[in-house]
Amino acid sequence: MALLVQKFGGSSVSDVDAIRRVAQRVVAAHQSGDDVAVVVSAMGDTTDDLLDLATQVSPNGPPERELDMLLTAGERISMALLAMAIQDLGTAARSFTGQQAGMRTDSSHGRARLLDVTPSRVAESLARGEVAIVAGFQGVSDDDDITTLGRGGSDTTAVALAAALNADVCEIYTDVDGLYTADPRIVPTASRVTRITIEETLEMAAHGAKILHLRAVEYARRFSVPLHVRSSFSDQEGTWILVDRPLTGGLHKDGTARHTPDTITTNTITTEDTMEDPLISGIAHDTSLAKITVVGVPDRPGAAAKVIGAVSTAGVSIDMIVQNVSTSPQGLSDISFTLPEVDGAVAVAAVRDLQQELGVEDVLYTSHVGKLSLIGAGLRSNPAVAQRMFVALAEAGINIEMISTSEIRISVITDQDVVEEAVRAVHSAFRLDADSTAVVYGGTGR
Amino acid sequence: MALLVQKFGGSSVSDVDAIRRVAQRVVAAHQSGDDVAVVVSAMGDTTDDLLDLATQVSPNGPPERELDMLLTAGERISMALLAMAIQDLGTAARSFTGQQAGMRTDSSHGRARLLDVTPSRVAESLARGEVAIVAGFQGVSDDDDITTLGRGGSDTTAVALAAALNADVCEIYTDVDGLYTADPRIVPTASRVTRITIEETLEMAAHGAKILHLRAVEYARRFSVPLHVRSSFSDQEGTWILVDRPLTGGLHKDGTARHTPDTITTNTITTEDTMEDPLISGIAHDTSLAKITVVGVPDRPGAAAKVIGAVSTAGVSIDMIVQNVSTSPQGLSDISFTLPEVDGAVAVAAVRDLQQELGVEDVLYTSHVGKLSLIGAGLRSNPAVAQRMFVALAEAGINIEMISTSEIRISVITDQDVVEEAVRAVHSAFRLDADSTAVVYGGTGR
Structure with missing residues (x-):
């Protein structure tokens, strides 16, 4: 009950x-x-x-x-x-x-x-x-x-x-x-x-x-x-x-014990090397993104914050941000970030408004970028996972433009045209393939 | 305003x-x-x-x-x-x-x-x-x-x-x-x-x-x-x-005087004999009715009320009721009433349940009756109106089965097949025809 x-x-x-x-x-x-x-x-x-x-x-x-x-x-x-x-x-x-x-x-x-x-x-x-x-x-x-x-x-x-x-x-x-x-x-x-x-x-x-x-x-x-x-x-x-x-607790009228996830019987996938492999849950991908790179940002406090702040104020939500630490004699760095492609024009305008004030060299816009994310438990603590992922992508000839990681996720930005190929390559590298083909009934759930 | x-x-x-x-x-x-x-x-x-x-x-x-x-x-x-x-x-x-x-x-x-x-x-x-x-x-x-x-x-x-x-x-x-x-x-x-x-x-x-x-x-x-x-x-x-x-009174925010019907300009129909004719507003008709006649109801107090009561209790709304005053030596009268045709079966059953108790001779059911109603001011006080209406129907060969009147209405029940012809005959007798044909855009308003 x-x-x-x-x-x-x-x-x-x-x-x-x-x-x-x-x-x-x-x-x-x-x-x-x-x-x-x-x-x-x-x-x-x-x-x-x-x-x-x-x-x-x-x-x-x-x-x-x-x-x-x-x-x-x-x-x-x-x-x-x-x-x-x-x-x-x-x-x-x-x-x-x-x-x-x-x-x-x-x-x-x-x-x-x-x-x-x-x-x-x-x-x-x-x-x-x-x-x-x-x-x-x-x-x-x-x-x-x-x-x-x-x-x-x-x-x-x-x-x-x-x-x-x-x-x-x-x-x-x-x-x-x-x-x-x-x-x-x-x-x-x-x-x-x-x-x-x-x-x-x-x-x-x-x-x-x-x-x-x-x-x-x-x-x-x-x-x-x-x-x-x-x-x-x-x-x-x-x-x-x-x-x-x-x-x-809850509203149960008869006070009977309720199901909890622990008591639910599920089928567990068993592959030959379950114990060795990291616990990869799956691969997500996204093809609705664009990328902006701000070239030659002066390496002084607050410059990066101003760029990101201007984009946020314009109502654009930023996805990944990568800043290359400055190694140039002029103390300049590049900031790249991804954002929803539909917000591209608004974001570029917001950054260009700052170009003069910050003395930024250039603002580059790349539409049509793709993102692949590997999700699983304990990924950051297991460097072999990232390595296996990058090797798989390299062997498939796929160029990685940006990388970001969290405790349970590794995401890479690629060209949008190759993201599906990238998904297949990584999926295969982690031996996630099922014995049988997935049953898909068409359409997307809402 | x-x-x-x-x-x-x-x-x-x-x-x-x-x-x-x-x-x-x-x-x-x-x-x-x-x-x-x-x-x-x-x-x-x-x-x-x-x-x-x-x-x-x-x-x-x-x-x-x-x-x-x-x-x-x-x-x-x-x-x-x-x-x-x-x-x-x-x-x-x-x-x-x-x-x-x-x-x-x-x-x-x-x-x-x-x-x-x-x-x-x-x-x-x-x-x-x-x-x-x-x-x-x-x-x-x-x-x-x-x-x-x-x-x-x-x-x-x-x-x-x-x-x-x-x-x-x-x-x-x-x-x-x-x-x-x-x-x-x-x-x-x-x-x-x-x-x-x-x-x-x-x-x-x-x-x-x-x-x-x-x-x-x-x-x-x-x-x-x-x-x-x-x-x-x-x-x-x-x-x-x-x-x-x-x-x-009302909710007007600026307190300006409001239109009342008296100040509205309308076009008045003028026909040659407006002053002589009674003020006929129009003719309504209904072809969704049936008729029940209860034959040989004992002429004692409460008999008619029992019949009508039984039908009402069955949830059927009665339209017109006509009772012929008893002239027979047995003191029997007939009660006829009209009702929505869709409720016919329910109403007949309700009356038949009473047949034995009241000692009624017979219950007759006529589906498909039609009703024509002439509407206008002061009709009851002007007997010439009813007379003109009945003459027009008689000349058109239309049989009147029941009649009921109010201060501003005269209704007659006819066979359903002839009700449209009856409407035309009465409309013409009261010279209600316009010079031009009415503009109808099809469909019925809801």
Whole structure:
């Protein structure tokens, strides 16, 4: 007897048949004795269709408040239909808007942050033995205006709801059957990861893996919500994302012991040299980046900070930064940093404004850079890992432009055209290939 | 400087182009100096499409609470798009859900009654000089559940909003340019009525005229809201529906005098003999009725009441009732009544249950009856009107099965097949034909 939060993305509720399949899955979990709260996204292409209408009626760009009002109609449709489909199978179900589920946010339309999550109506519904269905992606501001949480918002809703309800697990259903050692569309022999830590998942999400949104992972880490990423098209277990300190206590009405990740049976990948190899979780990659190099920055205190500060003030989030320590007689150094390619023009303008003041020689812009990140436990303390990675890239003829590392990640910047080849080379070097080809059902989860 | 509530039905916002036309009309009114609140229905076929999805996911019939959740997505889409289109024309606009507009109802999902209308957010929006857009058809219960007002609900929302805001007029935009002396699809020479009393409109709506929903007219009468029914496809005036006691006071921020119906210029129909003819407003007809005749009811106190009571208890609303006073030696009489054809089986069963107890001879059921109602001022006090009507029907060879009258209405029940012919005959007898053919744009307003 557990309390589950199950999140289904748009591809899992794309049409009437898909909604009825989800209903059957939810009812099966409920009938096995678990309490089930469901978070659902808008059906298939609904959000895109609504965005298209918005663009048509407002050629000058739709106002954000009204866009949120419009888009939230999408989850309202899918959650009501799912509640109907579940009731049609004989199980009581009730749908709740973000507002009804107590998802209070700030008033930043289109990218609202959760301020307070008080799902008392959801808890009451669960206590009555109903399946409670909550609209993903949406909330309400203190002005009682409708807000949306932005990209990946439904994942965040699900994790926040699981945290507030003290759920045993938050199951993220998507169109692939878990997290893989690399993107299976690029590395067909990528293997499914059965268990991974939340910190590694955070690095995966932050460095380009698209199955889970970074913000939802951050939220799960902060509130210690165990996640289980799995396929909505099969019954097999997916990837368990483990937290250090699983939740205790909670809303369980009968006081029974709850599942914790430690009691969950998972299949462990065994390769011949598991004991010798470092614990590599997988490889993430990102092809949406650009690079700016500021050439000839005077080597005096505050110069680098001014460059980075100007870019941040312009609203651009910087990814990796590398500064070459000055060895020239003039005391000049170069600063390179990566950033989202879409923000390229803004960032270059911000740096050029400083060029005269700082006496910088030149500002170079490279669009289309790629990033490959190797994620795993204890990487920094194991120099052999970095070496094996660089050798693999060198043997594949791939040039490394920048390197950054953390305790559990090594990232390299390469030319964007070779990043997929780089992923395959590194994947192979660390013998991450599965025996069988990964099962991918097409599309990307949202 | 007036405060207008403008209501646009689904056919007026059927697609992006239609929404942009409505936006232009709203902005024009706003730029002329009026305060404008808009009530909008779901786009075109949206409601039917959503109902279709609901039926597909729940073959056993969708639960009403979830159906309300689903259907209210429709107005959310149309109102957000309209707000965007208005803002795109440079005029500030803000949309409000039924809940945000303070439309509190009971919890009868699918047919909720308004309990309290407190549109303080709408009033604040108007005070800021914005166009306020309110979702028609929807409200919120004391349990914070989403409700819908049922058929004609958007008209009711508009009238309720106009009453609560003390608006000068509630403009109902539809696909015809006003109320007509008869349905223009049946009588092509029907003429537009420029002014009509709310009581006459109530009789028209109650007896089959489809442009305005009965409930909205009742609400307008109760709260003295002047209505103006007009076409969303032209700028010409439609039909003014006048109330005895126009609203005074209200939310106007600058204290200027407001329009009242008396100061509105309207075109008056002049026919050669206006002064002689009674003031006929028009002819309504209804082809959705059936008739039950209970034969041989003992003429003792309470017998008729038992029959009518049994039908009412079965949830069937009775329209006309005629009882022939007993002249037979056995003291038996016949009771006939009309009712919605869809309720025929239920009503017959209810009466048959009583047959034995009351000693009734027989229960006769006639499906497909038609009703024609002549509406106008002072009809009962002018017996020549009824006579002219009956002569016209007799000359057209139409048999009258039942008759009922009120101060401002004469209704007759005929065979359903001849009701249209009856409408034309009576329309012609009272010289209601316009010089030109009515302009009808197709479809029926909702």
